[in-house]
Amino acid sequence: MQHYQRAQLCAELTSIRDFIRFGASRFNQAQLYFGHGTDNAWDEAVQLVLSAVHLTGFTHPGVLDARLTQPEKERVLDSFDQRIEQRIPAAYITRHARFCDLDFYVDERVLVPRSPIAELIEQGFAPWLSEEPEYVLDLCTGSGCIGIACAYRFPEAQVALSDISADALEVARRNIADHDLGERVMAYESDLFAGLAGQCFDLIVSNPPYVDAEDLAQMPAEYRAEPEIGLGSGADGLAFTRQLLAEAANHLNDGGLLVVEVGNSAGALVESYPQLPFTWVEFARGGHGVFILTREQLAGA
Structure with missing residues (x-):
């Protein structure tokens, strides 16, 4: 100007x-x-x-x-x-975003919070979660918004935030401190479950990278400003999710719940796993591509 x-x-x-x-x-x-x-x-x-x-x-x-x-x-x-x-x-x-009516610090090291999973958190993951979880994992946490929101919704739960990106975890730890949740919320640097050996959870929530190569190449410039590691996941968008489905049952307690956002890659996921009885969430406020599976469904497939 x-x-x-x-x-x-x-x-x-x-x-x-x-x-x-x-x-x-x-x-x-x-x-x-x-x-x-x-x-x-x-x-x-x-x-x-x-x-x-x-x-x-x-x-x-x-x-x-x-x-x-x-x-x-x-x-x-x-x-x-x-x-x-x-x-x-x-x-x-x-340097500010809202998620689940909570304030979060954000910068270019993390994706901007916007997951429809917020609606599930507000509902306590009902009706799929029959009782409040004691141990919660926010996998691919980024800013920490999902896990921190879960800590508010489940005030007795111990919450783990994990991410492969050390830069993202710096942001997550800042948000843990800003919300004064250091006694119940811990951040771990981990490639999937590698840094969480021996830990099991009642609820695993993940908004992982799930954008396929074609969609990634066509994204508006605003998305290209975000860290690509949080967006792209192979040719069909499912590279990370495949690993997650293979390992999640080993880190869920009996009756535990896995909640994952895969967005536009949902169709490819269903085609790849016809044996899995995915429950696809319908959201009142918009959003799509979030599935729910129990530990038993994962282990039995």
């Missing part, structure tokens, strides 16, 4: 409402892709503007007419430029 253009904008735009409207218009004009916590230009602009003026989570409607100072206007316009020119998800600009 040229200097004279920015100076003119700062003179003409005064309120939070003004900047939200302007941002939404710019995002639509730039044909941005929305899929990391928002699905439209207006909500994306709200997120960026409120974060830039340190009002994230503020919902009083009167704030829309609040006037911005010159430094605040500059920060807002900088965030707009970054979102448009670099095509990175808004959460990486704000």
Whole structure:
């Protein structure tokens, strides 16, 4: 944005409402892709503007007419430029994401939280989980959002967060500390179950890499800003999931539950494992490609 253009904008735009409207218009004009916590230009602009003026989570409607100072206007316009020119998800600009109505720190070392598994956590994994689990594993944890949300939902449970990425685990440990859950939630560097030898769980939840090679190549730029290790998983998207299905029963207690998101790779998974009685979850708030299996179903297949 040229200097004279920015100076003119700062003179003409005064309120939070003004900047939200302007941002939404710019995002639509730039044909941005929305899929990391928002699905439209207006909500994306709200997120960026409120974060830039340190009002994230503020919902009083009167704030829309609040006037911005010159430094605040500059920060807002900088965030707009970054979102448009670099095509990175808004959460990486704000360093903040919401999952299960909880706040999480995020940056480019982890995927932006957005899994439909949030709906299952809120429901306590009912009706598939008959009693509260004592031991929970969030496999491929990234930011730690799934496991930390499970720790809130099951306040007596011990929760393990595991990931192959040391960088991702730094983010997860920050979120464990931010939520003051260090006594019940532990992070482990592990390639699948390699770093969890001897441990068994009542509930294993995983949002692993599951994007096939074709979809990965066609993804919008916003997805390419995320760590590829958290997205791609071979030609059919199932390289990781195959290993998981082969080993999970050995790390589940009797009656234990495996919950895994495989997204668009669900069809290929069903074709590859006709003997497995997958239960596919239907979500009220949207989302697809999440299956549930019990330990007994896995062991008997």
